[in-house]
Amino acid sequence: MTTDDLIQKIASLQDSANRKYFPKGIFESYRSNDFWHYHRPDTNVFFTAITVFTLNNIKGKLSPKSQLLVEDITKKAQNAYPLFRNKDGLNTYNFFQTNPSQHFPHGNILHRFNYFKIPDDIDDTAMIYLTTQQPQEEANWLKNKLIQHSNLYKKQIKNTFSEYKNLKAYSTWFGKNMYIEFDVCAMSNMLYCLLAYDLELDEHGQDSVKYIQQTILSNQYLEQPFRVAHQYARTPLIMYHVMRLMNKFHIPDLEICRKKLEQDILYYLQKKNLPLMDKIVLEICLKNKNVVEYLNLNDINTNYPFFIAGFLTAYENPLLYKIASSSLFHIQWTCEAHSLALIAEWLVLTSKK
Numbered sequence: 001m002t003t004d005d006l007i008q009k010i011a012s013l014q015d016s017a018n019r020k021y022f023p024k025g026i027f028e029s030y031r032s033n034d035f036w037h038y039h040r041p042d043t044n045v046f047f048t049a050i051t052v053f054t055l056n057n058i059k060g061k062l063s064p065k066s067q068l069l070v071e072d073i074t075k076k077a078q079n080a081y082p083l084f085r086n087k088d089g090l091n092t093y094n095f096f097q098t099n100p101s102q103h104f105p106h107g108n109i110l111h112r113f114n115y116f117k118i119p120d121d122i123d124d125t126a127m128i129y130l131t132t133q134q135p136q137e138e139a140n141w142l143k144n145k146l147i148q149h150s151n152l153y154k155k156q157i158k159n160t161f162s163e164y165k166n167l168k169a170y171s172t173w174f175g176k177n178m179y180i181e182f183d184v185c186a187m188s189n190m191l192y193c194l195l196a197y198d199l200e201l202d203e204h205g206q207d208s209v210k211y212i213q214q215t216i217l218s219n220q221y222l223e224q225p226f227r228v229a230h231q232y233a234r235t236p237l238i239m240y241h242v243m244r245l246m247n248k249f250h251i252p253d254l255e256i257c258r259k260k261l262e263q264d265i266l267y268y269l270q271k272k273n274l275p276l277m278d279k280i281v282l283e284i285c286l287k288n289k290n291v292v293e294y295l296n297l298n299d300i301n302t303n304y305p306f307f308i309a310g311f312l313t314a315y316e317n318p319l320l321y322k323i324a325s326s327s328l329f330h331i332q333w334t335c336e337a338h339s340l341a342l343i344a345e346w347l348v349l350t351s352k353k
Helices: 003-016 046-061 064-084 122-130 136-148 184-196 203-217 235-248 252-269 276-286 318-323 336-349
Strands: 030-033 038-041 307-310 330-334
Touching: 003 046, 003 064, 003 336, 046 064, 046 122, 046 336, 064 122, 122 136, 122 184, 136 184, 184 203, 184 235, 203 252, 235 252, 235 276, 252 276, 276 336
Parallel strands: none
Antiparallel strands: 030 038, 030 330, 307 330
16 A cells, blocks of 8 residues: 555545544544443544644655645644634633533543543644644743643642652643643643744743653653653653654754664564554654564554543542553543554655655
């Protein structure tokens, strides 16, 4: 299958999504937990936005036909974004639809309880800013908005390593009553967003960079990935997000990590029984084929878990937090279109042409 075939397939998936669950422009994605025998269609903006972001990052290297398809995919996604905008009209975005809230939709239990209703977050907001053209004043507003929800502004983070509790880094969540949470992947996406809008990093951005740097240099991202990135929770995904940021922007405090990070990726690629999609995202990091010489799409499981929700993450009780890393308490999200976009990214970035 060629890159053109992949882009065509992604466009078809957008157009053929089940409209009972997915608004026009939104890709199908699903949430599941195998231990609970739980599987639900999940109407969220996250997977659509990151798919569009990935495609636009490689758009310049695609054929004219595929470039037009990516433009069409992008426009359709952008038309759906307002469904996920802040309920009060602010220019931040939620994982789920707002007004009214449709958190954990199409299920039997979770959507009935406000406890599971989540605030807007930096991850979805960053990806939507990156896949639209926001006025510069909106980007400036976002930078100031981040300060109001950063660590130590009003609250101090509890669920992190002790050495990071005094960092004024970005929290994942915008909610005024929400706990503070550090996530390397979400931070990387927001830093990417701010730098893409030519914004200088303030002390909160610099402390976010420091958090990323130190979790890599200390090996915490290898040994305890859940604590480093609660919403991604796996080392290959942390590597992917950090390297994507570093390969786009020169950040001196992260360049310190580059050699180690690249060596860690090469070491990780040698692991036995490493899932093929993990190999693909790691080779994207290096922009080089090291392990995957031949790719048969029939061998690929496009139900690649790229994102999780941990039900015990918010609890400050040490015992509950200790077991929060168990997959028993995680819901995983998958999206076929995004998996195919990653494969397209791999084909483009590792091409020897």
